[in-house]
Amino acid sequence: MDFGLTEEQVMLQDSVSGFLASAAPLEVVRQAADDRETQVAAIAQGLAELGVSGLLIEEDFGGVGLGMLEAALVQEALGFAVAPVAFTASHVMVPTVLQMAGSDAQKDEWLPRLSSGEVVAGVAVTEQIGRRDSGGISIGGDSLSGQAMFVLEGADAQVLLVADQGGGLHLVEAGDFEVVPLKTIDRTRSVAKIEFNNATTQLLPGSSDSREPLLQMIDAGRIMLAADTLGAAQHMLDRSIAYAQERKQFDRVIGSFQAVKHMCAEMAAQLEPCRSMVWYAAHAMHAVPEESRLMACHTKAHLAEVGRFVARTATEVHGGMGMTDLLGLHYWFKRIGVNRQLLGTPELVREEAAAVQGWV
Amino acid sequence: MDLAYSEKYQGFREELRGFLTAHGDKSPPPYERGKPSEQAVAWQQLLIEHGYAARTIPKVYGGYGAQPDVLEAHIIAEEFARAGVRAGHDGDNRLVPTVLELGTEAQKEWLIPPSIRGEMNWCQGYSEPGSGSDLASLSTKAELDGEEWVINGQKIWTSGAQHADMMFCLVRTEPDAPKHNGISYLIFSMDTPGIDVRPLVTMTGEAIFNEVFFTDVRVPKDQIIGRRGEGWFVANNTLKHERGGLGDPNQAESRFHHIVEIMHNETIDGQRLIDSPVYRDRLLKLQGEMLAQKFNGMRVLSHFAKDEEPGLPRWIVKLNGCEMNHQMAAMAIDALGELGVLYDDSPHLRDEGVWQQRYMLDLGLIIGGGTAQIQKNMIGERALGLPKEPKANSD
Numbered sequence: 001m002d003f004g005l006t007e008e009q010v011m012l013q014d015s016v017s018g019f020l021a022s023a024a025p026l027e028v029v030r031q032a033a034d035d036r037e038t039q040v041a042a043i044a045q046g047l048a049e050l051g052v053s054g055l056l057i058e059e060d061f062g063g064v065g066l067g068m069l070e071a072a073l074v075q076e077a078l079g080f081a082v083a084p085v086a087f088t089a090s091h092v093m094v095p096t097v098l099q100m101a102g103s104d105a106q107k108d109e110w111l112p113r114l115s116s117g118e119v120v121a122g123v124a125v126t127e128q129i130g131r132r133d134s135g136g137i138s139i140g141g142d143s144l145s146g147q148a149m150f151v152l153e154g155a156d157a158q159v160l161l162v163a164d165q166g167g168g169l170h171l172v173e174a175g176d177f178e179v180v181p182l183k184t185i186d187r188t189r190s191v192a193k194i195e196f197n198n199a200t201t202q203l204l205p206g207s208s209d210s211r212e213p214l215l216q217m218i219d220a221g222r223i224m225l226a227a228d229t230l231g232a233a234q235h236m237l238d239r240s241i242a243y244a245q246e247r248k249q250f251d252r253v254i255g256s257f258q259a260v261k262h263m264c265a266e267m268a269a270q271l272e273p274c275r276s277m278v279w280y281a282a283h284a285m286h287a288v289p290e291e292s293r294l295m296a297c298h299t300k301a302h303l304a305e306v307g308r309f310v311a312r313t314a315t316e317v318h319g320g321m322g323m324t325d326l327l328g329l330h331y332w333f334k335r336i337g338v339n340r341q342l343l344g345t346p347e348l349v350r351e352e353a354a355a356v357q358g359w360v
Numbered sequence: 361m362d363l364a365y366s367e368k369y370q371g372f373r374e375e376l377r378g379f380l381t382a383h384g385d386k387s388p389p390p391y392e393r394g395k396p397s398e399q400a401v402a403w404q405q406l407l408i409e410h411g412y413a414a415r416t417i418p419k420v421y422g423g424y425g426a427q428p429d430v431l432e433a434h435i436i437a438e439e440f441a442r443a444g445v446r447a448g449h450d451g452d453n454r455l456v457p458t459v460l461e462l463g464t465e466a467q468k469e470w471l472i473p474p475s476i477r478g479e480m481n482w483c484q485g486y487s488e489p490g491s492g493s494d495l496a497s498l499s500t501k502a503e504l505d506g507e508e509w510v511i512n513g514q515k516i517w518t519s520g521a522q523h524a525d526m527m528f529c530l531v532r533t534e535p536d537a538p539k540h541n542g543i544s545y546l547i548f549s550m551d552t553p554g555i556d557v558r559p560l561v562t563m564t565g566e567a568i569f570n571e572v573f574f575t576d577v578r579v580p581k582d583q584i585i586g587r588r589g590e591g592w593f594v595a596n597n598t599l600k601h602e603r604g605g606l607g608d609p610n611q612a613e614s615r616f617h618h619i620v621e622i623m624h625n626e627t628i629d630g631q632r633l634i635d636s637p638v639y640r641d642r643l644l645k646l647q648g649e650m651l652a653q654k655f656n657g658m659r660v661l662s663h664f665a666k667d668e669e670p671g672l673p674r675w676i677v678k679l680n681g682c683e684m685n686h687q688m689a690a691m692a693i694d695a696l697g698e699l700g701v702l703y704d705d706s707p708h709l710r711d712e713g714v715w716q717q718r719y720m721l722d723l724g725l726i727i728g729g730g731t732a733q734i735q736k737n738m739i740g741e742r743a744l745g746l747p748k749e750p751k752a753n754s755d
Contacts, residue, residue, distance in 0.1 A: 001369070001431060001665070002362045003658040069361060241744050256747040258733070261740035268739055269676040276655035276673070283361045295651070302648035350644040351637070359634050 003276070005073070012066075013073040019046055020081035026328050032084035033187035036156070044085045044117055052087070054115030056095045061111035063095070068220060072227040072282035079231030079339075082331045084188040088224040089123040089152035090114065093217045094161050097169060101206025101213035106171060110159065122157030124148035124194060125218060128167065129344045135193075139164045143198040144172060150342065152221070155181045155190035162201070167211035170201035186338040188331060218343060219285065219296035225339045226303035227278050230271070232332045232339075233307050236314035237267045239329065243318055254317075263313050270306045277302060297353035301346035307336040365431070373435050379410055380443045387445040393566070394523045396478040404448055404478045412436055413448020414476040417456070422473035430665045441614055451475030452482040455528045457598045458545075462586045471526075471547070483550070485515040485529030485572060486595070493734050495530075496539045496592055500574060502531040502546060504581065509533075509546060511554075511577040517728065521557045521570040524550050534589045545591035548579040564720045565704075612681065615688045615718075616650050619643065622695050622710075633695050646684075646691055653680055672743040679735040682726045689719035 005013075024032075024043050032039035047053060055071055057063025071092050078087055095114055098107055113119045126149050127135045135149035148154075148162060158174045176199035179192050207213045241264055244255030254260045281295035288295075311333045315322035322329050340346065354360045365373070388400040396404070407413035408424055415433070417423020426432070440447040450456055452475060459471050474480035491498040500513025511531055521527070526549055534542035550557070554577035559567030586594035623634040623643055633639045656673050663670035692715040693700035702709045703716055726732050740746040 001365050001662065003655070003662040004361065006361075241746065244746060252750065253747060255740070256749055258737065258749060261746050262733070262736040264744055264746060265679075265736035265739035268672060268744055269679050269736075272672050272676055273652035273656035273680065276659045277652040279361060280655045280658075283363075287361075287363065298644075298648040298651055301644075302652055305645070305648075347641065350641055350648070353644055353647070354640055359640060 003279075005069075005279070009070060009073055012070055013077055015050060016047070016052060016074050016077040017080065019050060020077060020083050024081050024083050024085075026331070029082050029084055029188060029331055030328070036084065036190070040084055040156070043083060047085060047087075048117030053091050053117035054095075056092060056099075057111050057115045058099065061107060062115040063111070067282075068092075068223065068285040069279060069282040071220075072223055072278055075224045075227040076231035076234075076278070079228035079335065080235045082188045082232060082235075082335050086120045086153040086156055086189075088221055088228070089154075089161075090119075090121045090157070092224050093123045093152070093221045094121040096220045097161065097204065097207075097213050097217040100216065101169060101204040101210075103205050106202060106204065110171070119158040120153060120156045122151045122154035122160045122192070122194070123217070123221065124151040124154065124160055124162040125214065125221075125343070126150040127165075128163045128214060129218065130348050137162060137164050137196065139166075139168070139170075139201075140198075142201055142203070144170060144196045144201050145198055147193060147195045149193050150182065151192045151194045152342065153190055154192035154194050155179055160194065161204075161217075162196070163214050167207065167214045169204040169207040169214055169217075171204070172196065172199045172201050176200055184338050185334040186331075188335055189338070191338075191342075215293065216285075219293055221343050222296045222300035222349070223278065223281050223285065225342055226274075226281070226299045229303045229307035229336050229339045230274050230278050232335045233267075233271055233274075233303075233310040233314075236310055236329065236332050236336075237264070237271060240264055240267065240314040240317040247319075260317060263317055267310045267313050271310055274303055274306050294353055294356045297344075297349045297356065300344065301349045301353070304340040304346040304349075308340060311336045365435075369431055369435060372432055373439065376412065376436065376439050379412070380439060380445060384443055384445050390444060390446050393568075395481060400446070401478045403446060404476075407448035408476065412440075414450050417450060417460070417472065417476055421460075421468055422476055423450075430661060434661055441611065444614075449476070449478070451480075452484075452528075454484060454595075454598050455482050455547075458528070458585055458594060461597060462594055464582075467547075467585065480526055481520070481524050483518050483521040483524035483527050483570075483572075485518055485521075485527045487517045488514060489516050493731060496543070498530055498532060498543065500529075500531050501535065502533050502544065502579075504533075505578075507581045508578045509581060509583075511546070511548075511574045511579060513574050515572040515574075516560070516569070518557075518570045518572045519568055521550065521572050522559055522567065526550060527572070528585070530591050530595055533591075537589060540592045541589055543591035543595075544588045545585045545594040546579055547583050547585060548577070552577050552579065554578070562720070562724065564717050568721075568724075612650050612684055612688065613654060615685065615692075616647060618711075619646070619688060619692050619695065622692055626695060626699075626710075628697070639695060642691060642694075646688060649684055649687070653677075653684055656680075672739070675735075675739045675743045678730065679732055679739070682722060683732070686719065686722040686726060689715050689722055693719055 023046050028039055051064045052074055054063030055066050055074060059065045075087060091114065098110060114121060127137060132149055135147055137144055137146040137148060144162060160172045160177060162170045162172055178195045182191050182193055184191055244260050244264060245253055247254050277299050281299040284292040284295045315329060315333060318327065318329060321327045383406060387403055388397055404413055411424040411426055414423035415426045416428045419425035456472060456475055459467055486495060488498050488500060500515065502509040502511045526547060528547050530543050531546055532542050533544040554575045556573040558571045560569045560571055561567045624632060626633050660670045660673050696710055699708055699710055700715060703713050741748055
């Protein structure tokens with residue numbers, strides 16, 4: 001019994017964090033918000049060299065062949081740095097489901113290119129979780145029509161994984177869809193609306209008569225969003241502690257006032273258990289399959305709640321400066337805010353957790 | 361991440377389950393107030409013989425004599441909680457380790473065997489009316505008169521004093537020393553003349569705590585643990601052995617399952633509560649919180665098993681666990697609605713009124729053993745490195 005990380009896992013996370021600290025400091029994140037293409041490519045390239053893009057991909061396809069816990073550790077580091085790069089959809093959700101349900105030809109075609117970081121893959125599954133506005137995909141023969149809302153990493157994607165109403169999963173290549181970027185509060189990652197008009201698709205054969213590949217892909221995505229929020233919230237807490245030790249009022253550093261100290265303690269008390277929860281949920285994907293869906297739901301929902309609390313409290317610790325663009329704390333605030341809504345709001349996801357337990 | 365217990369521990373768990381199946385019916389009710397019943401004493405003796413109580417107390421003092429093992433202790437706690445059976449005890453979880461580590465040989469032989477058998481019951485004389493969170497300012501004094509200490513003063517919040525045989529007590533013996541260096545740790549019988557115990561009835565309607573008054577209480581000079589003036593350090597020495605007893609996640613999980621049963625069994629207008637999306641969402645929020653604390657507990661346990669100091673994950677256990685238990689009681693009461701405010705022996709009472717008792721008692725636990733606000737100070741200062749509040753000039 002050892003509930004914790006191995007040395008290798010700690011090293012992996014340290015190396016990704018270290019790289020991002022030098023390659024994606026706040027100035028670069030700011031620039032990337034205005035000019036994604038130039039800034040993002042260099043960061044993505046460096047991450048690919050560290051093995052991040054092929055983290056979950058089997059070695060036969062050029063990847064590293066690690067597991068969901070390692071992916072969560074990387075995602076946490078990305079959240080900590082508000083890194084403006086594709087990972088959740090492109091390098092976790094899509095490889096997970098391609099390896100589970102793809103044909104040999106599909107794997108041969110896409111896994112090596114995802115692994116090298118040559119292509120970005122988006123994921124269009126929002127309509128399978130909670131449809132808004134005019135989203136909805138219809139399938140006729142081997143072509144797709146309709147539109148998908150809030151496609152993860154969709155604006156940068158050369159290929160999309162699209163879910164139909166029955167849970168069937170389809171690959172659609174660039175040229176066969178039209179991207180309408182959606183502007184969210186978070187400018188560090190892309191979310192898009194995508195329109196299909198008789199797009200040619202390739203069905204993942206393993207998804208033709210089972211929703212399980214779709215559901216596992218969503219589980220993986222939810223755990224990643226939770227891990228991203230964990231990292232972003234940890235950053236906000238660390239910044240708050242540092243600020244409370246430095247900012248003086250009434251001739252004292254404000255961290256010596258209990259009012260401020262207790263805000264920091266409450267953030268830490270709420271956030272620290274989330275780390276264990278994310279570790280367990282990620283580990284359970286492979287090791288405790290009977291608990292994995294429940295854990296993915298709860299971890300997504302719980303991190304959404306704690307993330308929101310930390311984001312607003314950390315901003316308050318910084319006083320008026322917390323609101324400013326100059327300080328830039330809002331990049332983390334907004335990333336946490338977007339993670340909360342993607343792949344299911346906490347309310348929706350908790351209802352799924354109820355269903356998993358047979359309560360609905 | 362390795363969640364499997366090795367064969368050694370699996371075997372240990374199997375054996376314990378076998379024991380609980382064979383002997384569980386001999387257990388006294390999980391909780392009872394007052395002195396242990398004969399049944400409770402016999403049960404404790406059986407547990408010691410099998411190594412499920414006083415497990416690491418040396419045989420020479422009546423214990424089982426096993427090496428300390430965090431995972432074994434965890435498995436014992438988990439299995440007793442799961443079986444709903446009275447867990448064994450190690451005498452008193454503060455006094456016994458203190459005597460074992462710092463007591464004289466004569467004190468160990470005198471105090472430990474009857475304590476772990478449940479025949480010598482202890483109360484803790486720490487808090488005073490003027491010394492709560494700032495315990496080291498305590499003013500109950502003991503003066504040496506020949507071969508005896510003479511104690512005068514008052515303690516408060518003394519749990520179980522009305523049933524206890526003995527007290528371990530912090531008293532000021534060196535009035536001129538700085539406050540932490542002027543305290544001694546004395547032990548004495550509650551039958552000593554001059555001790556007046558007055559029960560404090562709390563909002564539950566029961567007297568759990570007491571006020572204890574000392575008027576010229578004479579205690580033999582050698583009934584001191586450690587040296588005079590070192591009582592503060594004697595008392596704190598055992599804290600390092602404490603592993604977040606308050607706020608234990610095991611207890612929260614079994615309470616949670618109990619609430620799930622209520623949600624399935626109770627109805628409003630014939631509709632089960634679990635079918636109400638509003639109540640259900642609240643239940644699920646609690647479940648998420650409970651899971652987070654559970655895995656944090658496993659992480660802390662793994663650190664202890666490797667003899668590592670867990671740091672922050674440990675500092676938050678009391679604050680989070682007590683708050684969560686309180687929220688669970690609140691959820692159960694709200695699920696029961698009007699039925700949830702019934703009390704005593706009222707018709708229609710559910711679960712013997714335990715949820716209201718817990719709601720009130722758990723608020724006491726949020727306050728007791730280091731208030732939530734003191735916990736936040738400790739988290740802020742010890743785990744996050746924030747500076748202490750400057751002392752007032754008068755101090």
